[in-house]
Amino acid sequence: MRARVYVTLKPGVHDPAGTAVQGGLVSMGYEEVRSVRIGKFFEVEVDDDLSAQHAGGPRARLEEMCRKLLANTVIESFRVELL
């Protein structure tokens, strides 16, 4: 099965890259762009048989992966979407 994991900066955390993109767009003539925040996402392909050997199901496993590796939970939040 496939899943998508979205990792976003928490509200209030400064995003200098997003601010740079916003400034770039405005200077290119897209003056309607008020703010940009940049996040990342992971498209994960999970083996169903191996996944079934773990209690809690794939969502619980993916959330664990987020907390341990994919997201920095001090400054980032995450969302898991099973496809």
Place this chain on the structure above:
Amino acid sequence: MRARVYVTLKPGVHDPAGTAVQGGLVSMGYEEVRSVRIGKFFEVEVDDDLSAQHAGGPRARLEEMCRKLLANTVIESFRVELL
């Protein structure tokens, strides 16, 4: 209004960072993870009044921004979602 823009590597384009994350997850015990591909997304806040001054609507403008700045269309594809 708000929009999200998702930028993904096109199929067939090598993703060394994704491969590294996949290897990391497997070595941490998540052996069910077959592949990982990394994309980015942009949360864009658009001023409605300024946006209305342009023909084609916000989606056409955002797609133009993707082609010109947010995505490298040689190796990346993009998707615009209006919220």
